[in-house]
Protein backbone atom coordinates (compact mmCIF):
# COMPACT_ATOMS: atom_id res chain seq x y z
CA UNK A 497 0.00 0.00 0.00
CA UNK A 498 1.44 3.38 -0.91
CA UNK A 499 1.63 6.17 1.64
CA UNK A 500 -1.12 8.76 1.19
CA UNK A 501 -2.69 11.76 2.91
CA UNK A 502 -3.17 15.50 2.68
CA UNK A 503 0.27 16.66 3.88
CA UNK A 504 1.33 19.17 1.21
CA UNK A 505 4.46 20.30 3.08
CA UNK A 506 5.67 16.70 3.36
CA UNK A 507 4.83 16.10 -0.31
CA UNK A 508 6.76 19.19 -1.43
CA UNK A 509 9.76 18.06 0.60
CA UNK A 510 9.65 14.72 -1.21
CA UNK A 511 9.58 16.52 -4.58
CA UNK A 512 12.69 18.50 -3.60
CA UNK A 513 14.39 15.23 -2.60
CA UNK A 514 13.82 13.74 -6.06
CA UNK A 515 10.90 11.51 -5.04
CA UNK A 516 7.58 10.81 -6.79
CA UNK A 517 4.31 12.36 -5.59
CA UNK A 518 0.88 11.87 -7.15
CA UNK A 519 -1.37 14.90 -6.71
CA UNK A 520 -4.81 16.14 -7.76
CA UNK A 521 -5.37 18.80 -10.42
CA UNK A 522 -8.66 20.09 -11.79
CA UNK A 523 -8.34 17.76 -14.83
CA UNK A 524 -6.90 14.41 -13.67
CA UNK A 525 -4.38 13.30 -11.04
CA UNK A 526 -0.75 13.83 -12.02
CA UNK A 527 2.39 11.90 -11.07
CA UNK A 528 4.91 14.58 -10.15
CA UNK A 529 8.66 14.92 -9.75
CA UNK A 530 11.14 17.80 -9.75
CA UNK A 531 11.11 18.89 -13.41
CA UNK A 532 14.71 20.13 -13.20
CA UNK A 533 16.04 16.82 -11.87
CA UNK A 534 16.60 14.35 -14.73
CA UNK A 535 17.03 11.39 -12.36
CA UNK A 536 13.76 12.09 -10.58
CA UNK A 537 11.98 12.39 -13.94
CA UNK A 538 13.33 8.99 -15.02
CA UNK A 539 11.42 7.65 -12.00
CA UNK A 540 8.14 8.91 -13.48
CA UNK A 541 8.72 6.98 -16.72
CA UNK A 542 9.57 3.83 -14.73
CA UNK A 543 6.58 4.06 -12.37
CA UNK A 544 4.18 4.56 -15.29
CA UNK A 545 5.96 2.12 -17.61
CA UNK A 546 5.83 4.97 -20.08
CA UNK A 547 8.04 4.95 -23.18
CA UNK A 548 10.67 7.69 -23.03
CA UNK A 549 9.60 9.15 -26.40
CA UNK A 550 6.43 10.55 -24.80
CA UNK A 551 7.20 14.01 -23.32
CA UNK A 552 5.88 15.37 -20.01
CA UNK A 553 4.08 18.54 -18.96
CA UNK A 554 5.77 20.93 -16.50
CA UNK A 555 3.42 22.37 -13.88
CA UNK A 556 4.08 25.85 -12.52
CA UNK A 557 2.29 27.95 -9.89
CA UNK A 558 2.66 31.41 -11.44
CA UNK A 559 3.07 32.87 -14.92
CA UNK A 560 5.93 34.89 -13.39
CA UNK A 561 8.10 31.78 -13.62
CA UNK A 562 7.49 31.24 -17.35
CA UNK A 563 10.98 32.50 -18.17
CA UNK A 564 12.49 29.61 -16.19
CA UNK A 565 10.81 27.04 -18.47
CA UNK A 566 10.59 28.73 -21.91
CA UNK A 567 13.42 30.26 -23.90
CA UNK A 568 13.56 34.06 -23.89
CA UNK A 569 12.23 36.17 -25.49
CA UNK A 570 8.85 34.62 -24.72
CA UNK A 571 6.13 35.06 -27.36
CA UNK A 572 3.69 37.72 -25.96
CA UNK A 573 0.80 35.47 -27.04
CA UNK A 574 1.90 33.00 -24.34
CA UNK A 575 1.42 35.65 -21.64
CA UNK A 576 -1.99 36.52 -23.09
CA UNK A 577 -3.08 32.87 -23.01
CA UNK A 578 -1.77 32.47 -19.46
CA UNK A 579 -3.57 35.63 -18.40
CA UNK A 580 -6.85 34.42 -19.90
CA UNK A 581 -6.89 30.74 -18.89
CA UNK A 582 -4.49 30.15 -15.98
CA UNK A 583 -4.80 28.64 -13.55
CA UNK A 584 -6.76 26.24 -15.74
CA UNK A 585 -6.85 23.32 -18.19
CA UNK A 586 -4.61 24.78 -20.90
CA UNK A 587 -1.11 23.46 -21.62
CA UNK A 588 1.17 25.65 -23.73
CA UNK A 589 3.99 24.22 -25.87
CA UNK A 590 6.86 26.49 -26.92
CA UNK A 591 10.66 26.49 -27.22
CA UNK A 592 12.25 25.28 -24.00
CA UNK A 593 14.69 26.99 -21.70
CA UNK A 594 17.99 25.13 -21.81
CA UNK A 595 17.88 24.30 -18.09
CA UNK A 596 14.99 21.83 -18.78
CA UNK A 597 16.44 18.30 -18.97
CA UNK A 598 16.00 16.46 -22.28
CA UNK A 599 14.23 13.56 -20.56
CA UNK A 600 11.28 15.90 -19.75
CA UNK A 601 10.75 16.80 -23.41
CA UNK A 602 11.78 13.44 -24.91
CA UNK A 603 14.57 15.30 -26.65
CA UNK A 604 12.26 17.84 -28.32
CA UNK A 605 13.35 21.49 -28.54
CA UNK A 606 9.94 22.47 -27.08
CA UNK A 607 8.39 21.97 -23.66
CA UNK A 608 4.74 21.74 -22.50
CA UNK A 609 3.74 23.91 -19.51
CA UNK A 610 0.59 24.53 -17.52
CA UNK A 611 -0.65 26.07 -14.27
CA UNK A 612 -3.30 23.79 -12.76
CA UNK A 613 -6.41 25.23 -11.13
CA UNK A 614 -6.34 23.24 -7.90
CA UNK A 615 -5.38 24.66 -4.50
CA UNK A 616 -3.42 21.55 -3.41
CA UNK A 617 -1.49 21.36 -6.68
CA UNK A 618 -0.64 25.07 -6.59
CA UNK A 619 0.51 24.89 -2.97
CA UNK A 620 2.58 21.79 -3.69
CA UNK A 621 4.36 23.46 -6.63
CA UNK A 622 4.91 26.71 -4.70
CA UNK A 623 6.34 24.89 -1.68
CA UNK A 624 8.54 22.67 -3.84
CA UNK A 625 9.93 25.80 -5.49
CA UNK A 626 10.55 24.02 -8.82
CA UNK A 627 8.49 23.26 -11.92
CA UNK A 628 6.82 19.90 -11.31
CA UNK A 629 6.93 17.47 -14.25
CA UNK A 630 3.76 15.40 -14.22
CA UNK A 631 1.97 13.13 -16.67
CA UNK A 632 -1.41 11.70 -15.73
CA UNK A 633 -0.95 9.30 -12.79
CA UNK A 634 -1.99 6.11 -14.60
CA UNK A 635 0.00 3.23 -16.02
CA UNK A 636 0.87 3.90 -19.66
CA UNK A 637 -2.10 3.23 -21.95
CA UNK A 638 -4.60 2.80 -19.12
CA UNK A 639 -7.49 5.01 -18.00
CA UNK A 640 -6.61 8.42 -16.57
CA UNK A 641 -7.23 8.79 -12.82
CA UNK A 642 -9.91 11.16 -11.54
CA UNK A 643 -9.82 9.96 -7.90
CA UNK A 644 -7.06 9.04 -5.44
CA UNK A 645 -8.28 5.42 -5.47
CA UNK A 646 -7.63 5.17 -9.24
CA UNK A 647 -3.99 6.13 -8.63
CA UNK A 648 -3.68 3.62 -5.79
CA UNK A 649 -5.03 0.85 -8.03
CA UNK A 650 -2.46 1.43 -10.79
CA UNK A 651 0.76 2.87 -9.32
CA UNK A 652 2.41 0.87 -6.57
CA UNK A 653 5.92 2.23 -6.49
CA UNK A 654 5.42 5.95 -5.83
CA UNK A 655 6.51 7.76 -2.65
CA UNK A 656 3.32 9.62 -1.71
CA UNK A 657 -0.24 10.18 -2.90
CA UNK A 658 -1.75 13.55 -2.07
CA UNK A 659 -5.47 12.94 -1.61
CA UNK A 660 -7.77 15.61 -3.02
CA UNK A 661 -11.08 13.94 -3.80
CA UNK A 662 -12.61 13.75 -7.26
CA UNK A 663 -11.20 16.03 -9.98
CA UNK A 664 -13.85 18.30 -11.43
CA UNK A 665 -13.03 18.58 -15.15
CA UNK A 666 -12.26 14.88 -15.49
CA UNK A 667 -10.37 14.92 -18.81
CA UNK A 668 -6.82 16.12 -19.50
CA UNK A 669 -5.96 19.70 -20.43
CA UNK A 670 -6.19 21.20 -23.91
CA UNK A 671 -2.65 21.28 -25.36
CA UNK A 672 -1.71 24.13 -27.71
CA UNK A 673 1.52 24.86 -29.56
CA UNK A 674 2.20 28.58 -29.87
CA UNK A 675 4.39 30.09 -32.56
CA UNK A 676 4.29 33.63 -33.98
CA UNK A 677 0.63 34.66 -34.10
CA UNK A 678 -0.69 31.12 -34.31
CA UNK A 679 -2.25 28.66 -31.86
CA UNK A 680 -2.34 25.01 -32.87
CA UNK A 681 -4.46 22.62 -30.82
CA UNK A 682 -2.50 19.40 -30.31
CA UNK A 683 -4.93 17.76 -27.87
CA UNK A 684 -8.57 18.84 -27.43
CA UNK A 685 -9.82 19.50 -23.91
CA UNK A 686 -12.26 21.60 -21.90
CA UNK A 687 -10.91 24.83 -23.42
CA UNK A 688 -12.29 24.45 -26.93
CA UNK A 689 -11.23 25.61 -30.38
CA UNK A 690 -14.27 27.88 -30.60
CA UNK A 691 -13.49 29.41 -27.20
CA UNK A 692 -9.91 30.16 -28.31
CA UNK A 693 -11.23 31.71 -31.54
CA UNK A 694 -13.67 33.92 -29.62
CA UNK A 695 -11.07 35.02 -27.06
CA UNK A 696 -8.30 35.55 -29.66
CA UNK A 697 -10.04 36.80 -32.83
CA UNK A 698 -6.81 38.21 -34.30
CA UNK A 699 -4.86 34.99 -33.92
CA UNK A 700 -4.82 32.06 -36.34
CA UNK A 701 -6.31 29.08 -34.44
CA UNK A 702 -5.91 25.67 -36.08
CA UNK A 703 -6.68 22.16 -34.92
CA UNK A 704 -3.94 19.64 -35.69
CA UNK A 705 -6.38 16.73 -36.09
CA UNK A 706 -8.08 18.50 -39.02
CA UNK A 707 -4.69 19.29 -40.51
CA UNK A 708 -3.49 15.70 -40.00
CA UNK A 709 -0.30 17.27 -38.83
CA UNK A 710 1.13 15.71 -35.71
CA UNK A 711 3.67 17.47 -33.55
CA UNK A 712 3.21 15.58 -30.34
CA UNK A 713 4.93 12.21 -30.23
CA UNK A 714 2.58 11.31 -27.40
CA UNK A 715 -0.46 11.46 -29.63
CA UNK A 716 -0.84 7.72 -29.85
CA UNK A 717 -3.79 6.10 -31.56
CA UNK A 718 -4.50 3.79 -28.66
CA UNK A 719 -4.60 5.23 -25.19
CA UNK A 720 -6.74 5.48 -22.09
CA UNK A 721 -8.13 2.00 -22.62
CA UNK A 722 -10.35 0.06 -20.26
CA UNK A 723 -9.28 -3.56 -19.82
CA UNK A 724 -12.38 -4.97 -21.49
CA UNK A 725 -13.79 -4.56 -24.97
CA UNK A 726 -15.03 -1.05 -25.63
CA UNK A 727 -17.01 -0.14 -28.76
CA UNK A 728 -18.28 3.14 -30.16
CA UNK A 729 -21.55 3.44 -32.07
CA UNK A 730 -23.37 6.12 -34.06
CA UNK A 731 -26.54 4.30 -33.01
CA UNK A 732 -26.89 1.34 -30.69
CA UNK A 733 -27.29 -2.01 -32.47
CA UNK A 734 -30.66 -3.73 -32.04
CA UNK A 735 -29.20 -6.84 -30.47
CA UNK A 736 -27.36 -5.81 -27.36
CA UNK A 737 -25.45 -8.55 -25.56
CA UNK A 738 -26.64 -9.24 -22.00
CA UNK A 739 -23.44 -8.33 -20.23
CA UNK A 740 -22.78 -5.04 -21.98
CA UNK A 741 -22.85 -1.69 -20.21
CA UNK A 742 -24.08 1.35 -22.12
CA UNK A 743 -22.41 4.71 -21.77
CA UNK A 744 -24.70 7.55 -22.84
CA UNK A 745 -23.99 11.28 -22.86
CA UNK A 746 -27.67 12.19 -23.24
CA UNK A 747 -30.96 10.29 -22.84
CA UNK A 748 -31.36 7.65 -25.52
CA UNK A 749 -34.10 5.18 -26.32
CA UNK A 750 -32.90 1.72 -25.34
CA UNK A 751 -34.46 -1.36 -26.97
CA UNK A 752 -37.04 -2.77 -24.52
CA UNK A 753 -35.43 -6.22 -24.61
CA UNK A 754 -31.99 -4.96 -23.59
CA UNK A 755 -30.63 -6.19 -20.26
CA UNK A 756 -27.61 -3.91 -20.32
CA UNK A 757 -26.64 -1.63 -17.44
CA UNK A 758 -27.15 1.94 -18.54
CA UNK A 759 -24.93 4.84 -17.43
CA UNK A 760 -26.40 8.21 -18.35
CA UNK A 761 -23.63 10.78 -17.85
CA UNK A 762 -25.88 13.81 -18.23
CA UNK A 763 -29.66 13.96 -18.17
CA UNK A 764 -29.68 17.09 -20.36
CA UNK A 765 -26.80 16.27 -22.72
CA UNK A 766 -24.37 18.66 -21.00
CA UNK A 767 -21.02 17.61 -22.45
CA UNK A 768 -18.93 19.27 -19.71
CA UNK A 769 -20.82 17.15 -17.19
CA UNK A 770 -20.32 14.09 -19.42
CA UNK A 771 -16.57 14.78 -19.69
CA UNK A 772 -16.27 15.14 -15.92
CA UNK A 773 -17.68 11.64 -15.41
CA UNK A 774 -16.42 9.62 -18.37
CA UNK A 775 -13.11 8.30 -16.97
CA UNK A 776 -14.64 7.76 -13.56
CA UNK A 777 -17.47 5.61 -14.97
CA UNK A 778 -15.01 3.69 -17.17
CA UNK A 779 -12.93 2.89 -14.07
CA UNK A 780 -16.07 1.57 -12.34
CA UNK A 781 -17.00 -0.53 -15.38
CA UNK A 782 -13.47 -1.88 -15.67
CA UNK A 783 -13.80 -3.17 -12.10
CA UNK A 784 -17.38 -4.48 -12.46
CA UNK A 785 -17.32 -8.25 -13.00
CA UNK A 786 -20.90 -8.28 -14.26
CA UNK A 787 -19.88 -6.18 -17.26
CA UNK A 788 -18.12 -7.93 -20.16
CA UNK A 789 -18.14 -5.20 -22.76
CA UNK A 790 -18.78 -1.48 -22.87
CA UNK A 791 -20.75 0.29 -25.59
CA UNK A 792 -20.80 4.07 -25.97
CA UNK A 793 -22.88 6.22 -28.29
CA UNK A 794 -20.77 8.88 -30.05
CA UNK A 795 -21.28 12.55 -29.27
CA UNK A 796 -21.35 15.50 -31.63
CA UNK A 797 -17.78 16.77 -32.04
CA UNK A 798 -18.51 20.38 -31.32
CA UNK A 799 -17.15 22.17 -28.26
CA UNK A 800 -16.10 19.74 -25.53
CA UNK A 801 -17.55 16.96 -27.73
CA UNK A 802 -14.24 17.00 -29.66
CA UNK A 803 -12.29 16.21 -26.49
CA UNK A 804 -14.74 13.48 -25.43
CA UNK A 805 -14.60 11.82 -28.87
CA UNK A 806 -10.78 12.01 -28.85
CA UNK A 807 -10.70 10.04 -25.58
CA UNK A 808 -13.44 7.57 -26.65
CA UNK A 809 -11.74 6.81 -29.99
CA UNK A 810 -8.44 6.16 -28.30
CA UNK A 811 -10.13 3.93 -25.73
CA UNK A 812 -11.87 1.95 -28.50
CA UNK A 813 -8.92 1.79 -30.88
CA UNK A 814 -7.39 -1.45 -29.65
CA UNK A 815 -10.74 -3.23 -29.93
CA UNK A 816 -11.74 -1.97 -33.36
CA UNK A 817 -8.33 -1.29 -34.88
CA UNK A 818 -9.49 1.86 -36.62
CA UNK A 819 -10.32 5.46 -36.04
CA UNK A 820 -12.18 7.68 -38.42
CA UNK A 821 -9.81 10.57 -37.86
CA UNK A 822 -7.07 9.18 -40.06
CA UNK A 823 -3.90 7.39 -39.17
CA UNK A 824 -1.57 8.92 -36.65
CA UNK A 825 2.08 8.03 -37.03
CA UNK A 826 4.13 7.76 -33.86
Ligand code: TXA
Pocket residue numbers: 521523524525526527550551552553585587589601604606607608610612630631632633667668669670671682711712713714715
Ligand atom coordinates in the same frame (compact mmCIF):
# COMPACT_ATOMS: atom_id res chain seq x y z
O1 TXA B 1 -4.48 17.74 -17.66
C1 TXA B 1 -3.34 17.36 -17.94
O2 TXA B 1 -2.70 17.81 -18.91
C2 TXA B 1 -2.72 16.28 -17.06
C3 TXA B 1 -2.53 16.85 -15.65
C4 TXA B 1 -1.83 15.91 -14.72
O3 TXA B 1 -1.88 18.08 -15.73
N1 TXA B 1 -1.49 15.79 -17.60
C5 TXA B 1 -1.42 15.01 -18.71
O4 TXA B 1 -0.15 14.59 -19.01
O5 TXA B 1 -2.39 14.71 -19.35
P1 TXA B 1 0.16 13.38 -20.02
O6 TXA B 1 1.60 13.12 -19.89
O7 TXA B 1 -0.72 12.26 -19.74
O8 TXA B 1 -0.04 14.00 -21.43
C6 TXA B 1 0.88 14.96 -21.87
C7 TXA B 1 0.98 14.99 -23.34
C8 TXA B 1 1.99 14.02 -23.97
O9 TXA B 1 1.47 12.77 -24.20
C9 TXA B 1 2.33 14.72 -25.27
O10 TXA B 1 1.38 14.36 -26.25
C10 TXA B 1 2.11 16.18 -24.95
O11 TXA B 1 1.56 16.24 -23.68
N2 TXA B 1 3.37 16.90 -24.93
C11 TXA B 1 4.24 17.06 -23.93
N3 TXA B 1 5.30 17.78 -24.32
C12 TXA B 1 5.09 18.10 -25.60
C13 TXA B 1 5.83 18.83 -26.57
N4 TXA B 1 7.01 19.38 -26.30
N5 TXA B 1 5.31 18.95 -27.82
C14 TXA B 1 4.11 18.40 -28.09
N6 TXA B 1 3.36 17.70 -27.21
C15 TXA B 1 3.85 17.54 -26.00
Ligand code: MG
Pocket residue numbers: 631632640
Ligand atom coordinates in the same frame (compact mmCIF):
# COMPACT_ATOMS: atom_id res chain seq x y z
MG1 MG C 1 -1.90 10.65 -19.91
